[in-house]
Amino acid sequence: MADTTHSDLFDLSGKYALVTGGTRGIGMMIARGLLQAGARVIISSRKAEACAEAQRLLSEFGDVQAIPADLSRHDECQRLAALVKAGSERLDILVNNAGAMWREPLETFPAEAWDAVLDLNLKSPFWLVQALLPALRGAGTDDDPARIINIGSIAAVHVAEAPNYSYASSKAALHQLTRVLARELGPQHITVNAVAPGVFPSQMMAATIDAIGDTIAAKAPLRRLGRDDDMAGVAVFLASRAGSYLTGTIIPVDGGTATTASGT
Ligand SMILES: NC(=O)c1ccc[n+]([C@@H]2O[C@H](COP(=O)([O-])OP(=O)(O)OC[C@H]3O[C@@H](n4cnc5c(N)ncnc54)[C@H](OP(=O)(O)O)[C@@H]3O)[C@@H](O)[C@H]2O)c1
DSSP states (O other): OOOOOHHHHTOOTTOEEEEETTTSHHHHHHHHHHHHTTOEEEEEESOHHHHHHHHHHHTTTSOEEEEEOOTTSHHHHHHHHHHHHHHOSOOOEEEEOOOOOOOOOGGGOOHHHHHHHHIIIIIHHHHHHHHHHHHHHHHOOSSSOEEEEEEOOGGGTSOOSSOOHHHHHHHHHHHHHHHHHHHHHGGGTEEEEEEEEOOOOSTTTHHHHHHHHHHHHHHSTTOSOOOHHHHHHHHHHHHSGGGTTOOSOEEEESTTTTTTOOOO
Protein backbone atom coordinates (compact mmCIF):
# COMPACT_ATOMS: atom_id res chain seq x y z
CA MET A 1 0.00 0.00 0.00
CA ALA A 2 1.29 3.53 -0.83
CA ASP A 3 2.69 5.39 2.17
CA THR A 4 0.34 8.38 2.16
CA THR A 5 -0.64 9.90 5.46
CA HIS A 6 -3.76 12.01 5.80
CA SER A 7 -1.72 15.20 6.03
CA ASP A 8 0.31 14.67 2.85
CA LEU A 9 -2.84 13.88 0.94
CA PHE A 10 -3.90 17.52 1.27
CA ASP A 11 -0.48 19.15 1.66
CA LEU A 12 0.47 21.84 -0.87
CA SER A 13 3.92 22.73 0.47
CA GLY A 14 6.25 23.80 -2.33
CA LYS A 15 3.37 24.43 -4.77
CA TYR A 16 3.00 27.70 -6.65
CA ALA A 17 -0.56 28.92 -7.35
CA LEU A 18 -2.33 31.78 -9.15
CA VAL A 19 -5.86 32.71 -8.01
CA THR A 20 -7.58 35.30 -10.20
CA GLY A 21 -10.09 37.51 -8.42
CA GLY A 22 -8.38 36.48 -5.19
CA THR A 23 -8.90 39.84 -3.50
CA ARG A 24 -12.35 39.11 -2.08
CA GLY A 25 -15.26 36.66 -2.02
CA ILE A 26 -14.77 33.15 -3.37
CA GLY A 27 -11.26 33.88 -4.70
CA MET A 28 -10.12 34.99 -1.27
CA MET A 29 -11.68 31.88 0.34
CA ILE A 30 -9.71 29.72 -2.11
CA ALA A 31 -6.47 31.70 -1.71
CA ARG A 32 -6.70 31.33 2.08
CA GLY A 33 -7.24 27.57 1.79
CA LEU A 34 -4.29 27.09 -0.57
CA LEU A 35 -2.04 29.20 1.67
CA GLN A 36 -3.05 27.27 4.79
CA ALA A 37 -2.25 24.03 2.96
CA GLY A 38 1.27 25.38 2.34
CA ALA A 39 1.16 26.79 -1.22
CA ARG A 40 2.79 30.03 -2.30
CA VAL A 41 -0.03 32.08 -3.85
CA ILE A 42 -0.34 34.99 -6.26
CA ILE A 43 -3.69 36.76 -6.24
CA SER A 44 -4.85 39.18 -8.89
CA SER A 45 -7.70 41.62 -9.56
CA ARG A 46 -8.13 44.99 -11.27
CA LYS A 47 -7.72 47.34 -8.34
CA ALA A 48 -4.22 47.94 -6.95
CA GLU A 49 -5.62 49.01 -3.58
CA ALA A 50 -7.77 45.90 -3.26
CA CYS A 51 -4.73 43.80 -4.18
CA ALA A 52 -2.59 45.44 -1.49
CA GLU A 53 -5.29 45.10 1.18
CA ALA A 54 -6.01 41.44 0.33
CA GLN A 55 -2.28 40.67 0.35
CA ARG A 56 -2.08 42.22 3.81
CA LEU A 57 -5.04 40.19 5.10
CA LEU A 58 -3.92 36.90 3.56
CA SER A 59 -0.26 37.19 4.56
CA GLU A 60 -1.12 35.87 8.02
CA PHE A 61 -1.75 32.49 6.34
CA GLY A 62 1.43 32.26 4.23
CA ASP A 63 3.50 33.59 1.33
CA VAL A 64 1.18 35.69 -0.85
CA GLN A 65 1.83 38.26 -3.56
CA ALA A 66 -0.69 40.39 -5.43
CA ILE A 67 -0.54 41.61 -9.03
CA PRO A 68 -3.20 43.99 -10.38
CA ALA A 69 -4.50 43.20 -13.89
CA ASP A 70 -7.74 43.69 -15.84
CA LEU A 71 -8.30 40.15 -17.03
CA SER A 72 -11.19 41.06 -19.33
CA ARG A 73 -8.38 42.15 -21.72
CA HIS A 74 -6.25 39.70 -23.68
CA ASP A 75 -3.11 41.83 -23.34
CA GLU A 76 -3.58 42.03 -19.56
CA CYS A 77 -3.92 38.23 -19.29
CA GLN A 78 -0.65 37.93 -21.18
CA ARG A 79 1.04 40.54 -18.99
CA LEU A 80 -0.10 38.76 -15.81
CA ALA A 81 1.07 35.41 -17.17
CA ALA A 82 4.49 36.88 -18.00
CA LEU A 83 4.84 38.25 -14.46
CA VAL A 84 3.80 34.90 -12.96
CA LYS A 85 6.37 33.10 -15.14
CA ALA A 86 9.03 35.65 -14.16
CA GLY A 87 8.54 34.56 -10.52
CA SER A 88 8.75 30.83 -11.28
CA GLU A 89 9.17 28.70 -14.39
CA ARG A 90 6.64 26.26 -12.89
CA LEU A 91 3.00 26.93 -12.05
CA ASP A 92 1.35 24.06 -10.17
CA ILE A 93 -2.17 25.46 -9.69
CA LEU A 94 -4.16 27.93 -11.80
CA VAL A 95 -7.52 28.97 -10.33
CA ASN A 96 -9.63 30.88 -12.87
CA ASN A 97 -12.04 32.55 -10.47
CA ALA A 98 -12.42 36.23 -11.49
CA GLY A 99 -15.93 36.71 -12.80
CA ALA A 100 -18.74 39.18 -13.26
CA MET A 101 -22.52 39.01 -13.48
CA TRP A 102 -24.95 41.31 -15.31
CA ARG A 103 -28.63 41.16 -14.37
CA GLU A 104 -31.13 43.03 -16.49
CA PRO A 105 -34.52 42.21 -18.06
CA LEU A 106 -34.59 40.60 -21.50
CA GLU A 107 -36.08 43.67 -23.19
CA THR A 108 -33.24 45.99 -22.19
CA PHE A 109 -30.32 43.56 -21.92
CA PRO A 110 -27.50 45.45 -23.71
CA ALA A 111 -24.81 44.24 -26.10
CA GLU A 112 -22.17 45.31 -23.59
CA ALA A 113 -23.55 42.81 -21.07
CA TRP A 114 -22.58 40.01 -23.43
CA ASP A 115 -19.11 41.35 -24.25
CA ALA A 116 -18.09 42.26 -20.70
CA VAL A 117 -19.29 39.00 -19.16
CA LEU A 118 -17.98 36.65 -21.85
CA ASP A 119 -14.60 38.41 -21.99
CA LEU A 120 -13.99 37.92 -18.27
CA ASN A 121 -15.89 34.72 -17.43
CA LEU A 122 -15.09 32.65 -20.51
CA LYS A 123 -12.31 34.11 -22.62
CA SER A 124 -9.93 35.10 -19.84
CA PRO A 125 -9.67 31.55 -18.40
CA PHE A 126 -8.79 30.38 -21.92
CA TRP A 127 -6.25 33.18 -22.46
CA LEU A 128 -4.59 32.45 -19.11
CA VAL A 129 -4.40 28.72 -19.79
CA GLN A 130 -2.88 29.46 -23.20
CA ALA A 131 -0.28 31.88 -21.84
CA LEU A 132 0.59 29.74 -18.80
CA LEU A 133 0.74 26.36 -20.57
CA PRO A 134 4.56 26.13 -20.58
CA ALA A 135 4.64 26.77 -16.81
CA LEU A 136 1.82 24.26 -16.15
CA ARG A 137 3.53 21.66 -18.36
CA GLY A 138 6.75 22.33 -16.44
CA ALA A 139 5.02 21.58 -13.13
CA GLY A 140 2.95 18.49 -13.95
CA THR A 141 4.14 14.91 -13.67
CA ASP A 142 2.46 11.54 -14.16
CA ASP A 143 2.24 11.15 -10.39
CA ASP A 144 1.34 14.73 -9.54
CA PRO A 145 -0.28 16.63 -12.39
CA ALA A 146 -0.54 20.43 -12.55
CA ARG A 147 -4.08 21.64 -11.83
CA ILE A 148 -6.44 24.05 -13.53
CA ILE A 149 -9.54 24.86 -11.47
CA ASN A 150 -12.24 26.89 -13.22
CA ILE A 151 -14.93 28.50 -11.08
CA GLY A 152 -18.21 27.91 -12.89
CA SER A 153 -21.65 28.16 -11.30
CA ILE A 154 -24.77 26.22 -10.50
CA ALA A 155 -26.42 28.92 -12.65
CA ALA A 156 -25.15 26.73 -15.51
CA VAL A 157 -26.54 23.54 -13.97
CA HIS A 158 -30.09 24.72 -13.27
CA VAL A 159 -32.00 27.86 -14.31
CA ALA A 160 -31.90 30.69 -11.78
CA GLU A 161 -35.08 32.67 -11.19
CA ALA A 162 -33.51 36.09 -11.84
CA PRO A 163 -32.45 36.79 -15.43
CA ASN A 164 -28.72 36.45 -16.01
CA TYR A 165 -28.54 35.58 -19.70
CA SER A 166 -24.88 36.18 -20.46
CA TYR A 167 -23.70 35.01 -17.02
CA ALA A 168 -25.45 31.62 -17.12
CA SER A 169 -24.35 31.12 -20.73
CA SER A 170 -20.74 32.05 -19.94
CA LYS A 171 -20.63 29.55 -17.06
CA ALA A 172 -22.19 26.75 -19.15
CA ALA A 173 -19.54 27.43 -21.79
CA LEU A 174 -16.82 27.43 -19.12
CA HIS A 175 -18.02 24.02 -17.89
CA GLN A 176 -17.76 22.64 -21.43
CA LEU A 177 -14.38 24.34 -21.99
CA THR A 178 -13.26 22.53 -18.81
CA ARG A 179 -14.11 19.16 -20.36
CA VAL A 180 -12.56 20.04 -23.71
CA LEU A 181 -9.28 21.14 -22.11
CA ALA A 182 -9.30 18.15 -19.73
CA ARG A 183 -9.25 15.76 -22.65
CA GLU A 184 -6.42 17.56 -24.40
CA LEU A 185 -4.27 18.35 -21.36
CA GLY A 186 -4.64 15.08 -19.41
CA PRO A 187 -1.88 13.35 -21.42
CA GLN A 188 0.30 16.41 -20.70
CA HIS A 189 -0.09 15.86 -16.92
CA ILE A 190 -2.47 18.75 -16.34
CA THR A 191 -5.92 18.19 -14.81
CA VAL A 192 -8.78 20.56 -15.60
CA ASN A 193 -11.81 20.63 -13.32
CA ALA A 194 -14.56 23.11 -12.53
CA VAL A 195 -16.27 23.99 -9.27
CA ALA A 196 -19.90 25.10 -9.58
CA PRO A 197 -20.66 27.10 -6.42
CA GLY A 198 -24.16 27.68 -5.10
CA VAL A 199 -24.73 30.88 -3.14
CA PHE A 200 -21.73 32.11 -1.14
CA PRO A 201 -21.51 35.49 0.62
CA SER A 202 -19.63 37.93 -1.62
CA GLN A 203 -19.95 41.37 -3.16
CA MET A 204 -21.48 39.79 -6.29
CA MET A 205 -24.19 38.05 -4.27
CA ALA A 206 -24.72 40.64 -1.51
CA ALA A 207 -27.99 42.05 -2.89
CA THR A 208 -29.41 38.58 -3.60
CA ILE A 209 -28.50 37.34 -0.13
CA ASP A 210 -30.04 40.44 1.48
CA ALA A 211 -33.24 39.95 -0.51
CA ILE A 212 -33.72 36.16 -0.56
CA GLY A 213 -30.76 34.57 1.22
CA ASP A 214 -32.97 32.99 3.90
CA THR A 215 -35.28 31.50 1.27
CA ILE A 216 -32.36 30.09 -0.72
CA ALA A 217 -30.91 28.55 2.44
CA ALA A 218 -34.29 27.12 3.51
CA LYS A 219 -34.76 25.40 0.12
CA ALA A 220 -31.31 23.79 0.09
CA PRO A 221 -31.24 20.17 1.32
CA LEU A 222 -28.40 21.19 3.69
CA ARG A 223 -30.44 24.25 4.82
CA ARG A 224 -27.71 26.89 4.61
CA LEU A 225 -25.65 29.06 2.27
CA GLY A 226 -22.02 28.31 1.40
CA ARG A 227 -19.24 29.07 3.87
CA ASP A 228 -15.57 29.95 3.39
CA ASP A 229 -14.36 26.47 4.35
CA ASP A 230 -16.66 24.81 1.80
CA MET A 231 -14.87 26.63 -1.01
CA ALA A 232 -11.39 26.37 0.53
CA GLY A 233 -11.94 22.65 1.02
CA VAL A 234 -12.92 21.79 -2.53
CA ALA A 235 -10.03 23.85 -3.93
CA VAL A 236 -7.47 22.19 -1.65
CA PHE A 237 -8.90 18.78 -2.60
CA LEU A 238 -8.63 19.48 -6.34
CA ALA A 239 -5.13 20.99 -5.99
CA SER A 240 -3.64 18.26 -3.79
CA ARG A 241 -2.62 14.60 -4.13
CA ALA A 242 -6.17 13.79 -3.00
CA GLY A 243 -7.53 15.18 -6.27
CA SER A 244 -4.86 13.98 -8.67
CA TYR A 245 -7.04 11.39 -10.48
CA LEU A 246 -9.95 13.68 -11.36
CA THR A 247 -10.19 15.59 -14.59
CA GLY A 248 -13.04 17.01 -16.65
CA THR A 249 -15.39 17.11 -13.65
CA ILE A 250 -17.83 19.84 -12.69
CA ILE A 251 -18.26 19.72 -8.91
CA PRO A 252 -21.40 21.41 -7.54
CA VAL A 253 -20.76 22.91 -4.09
CA ASP A 254 -24.24 24.15 -3.29
CA GLY A 255 -25.71 22.21 -0.39
CA GLY A 256 -27.63 20.07 -2.86
CA THR A 257 -29.75 22.87 -4.34
CA ALA A 258 -29.18 22.33 -8.06
CA THR A 259 -28.45 18.63 -8.07
CA THR A 260 -31.63 17.70 -6.17
CA ALA A 261 -33.97 20.30 -7.73
CA SER A 262 -37.41 18.82 -8.27
CA GLY A 263 -39.09 19.19 -11.63
CA THR A 264 -42.22 20.66 -10.10
N1 LIG B 1 -20.65 34.11 -4.72
C1 LIG B 1 -21.42 33.21 -5.27
O1 LIG B 1 -22.45 32.86 -4.71
C2 LIG B 1 -21.04 32.58 -6.59
C3 LIG B 1 -21.85 31.54 -7.06
C4 LIG B 1 -21.50 30.90 -8.23
C5 LIG B 1 -20.35 31.27 -8.91
N2 LIG B 1 -19.59 32.29 -8.43
C6 LIG B 1 -18.37 32.64 -9.18
O2 LIG B 1 -17.28 32.77 -8.29
C7 LIG B 1 -16.35 33.71 -8.81
C8 LIG B 1 -16.07 34.76 -7.74
O3 LIG B 1 -17.30 35.43 -7.45
P1 LIG B 1 -17.57 36.25 -6.12
O4 LIG B 1 -18.95 35.98 -5.74
O5 LIG B 1 -16.47 36.02 -5.17
O6 LIG B 1 -17.52 37.73 -6.75
P2 LIG B 1 -16.94 39.12 -6.24
O7 LIG B 1 -17.05 39.23 -4.78
O8 LIG B 1 -17.56 40.13 -7.11
O9 LIG B 1 -15.38 38.99 -6.59
C9 LIG B 1 -14.94 39.01 -7.93
C10 LIG B 1 -13.43 39.09 -7.96
O10 LIG B 1 -13.02 39.20 -9.33
C11 LIG B 1 -12.27 40.40 -9.51
N3 LIG B 1 -12.55 40.96 -10.84
C12 LIG B 1 -13.72 41.47 -11.30
N4 LIG B 1 -13.57 41.91 -12.56
C13 LIG B 1 -12.27 41.66 -12.90
C14 LIG B 1 -11.49 41.90 -14.06
N5 LIG B 1 -12.01 42.50 -15.16
N6 LIG B 1 -10.19 41.53 -14.06
C15 LIG B 1 -9.64 40.95 -12.96
N7 LIG B 1 -10.32 40.69 -11.83
C16 LIG B 1 -11.63 41.05 -11.80
C17 LIG B 1 -12.72 41.34 -8.38
O11 LIG B 1 -11.76 42.32 -8.01
P3 LIG B 1 -11.68 43.80 -8.71
O12 LIG B 1 -13.03 44.41 -8.62
O13 LIG B 1 -10.61 44.50 -7.94
O14 LIG B 1 -11.25 43.55 -10.12
C18 LIG B 1 -12.87 40.31 -7.26
O15 LIG B 1 -11.60 39.98 -6.72
C19 LIG B 1 -16.98 34.29 -10.08
O16 LIG B 1 -16.48 33.61 -11.20
C20 LIG B 1 -18.45 33.98 -9.88
O17 LIG B 1 -19.13 33.90 -11.10
C21 LIG B 1 -19.92 32.97 -7.29
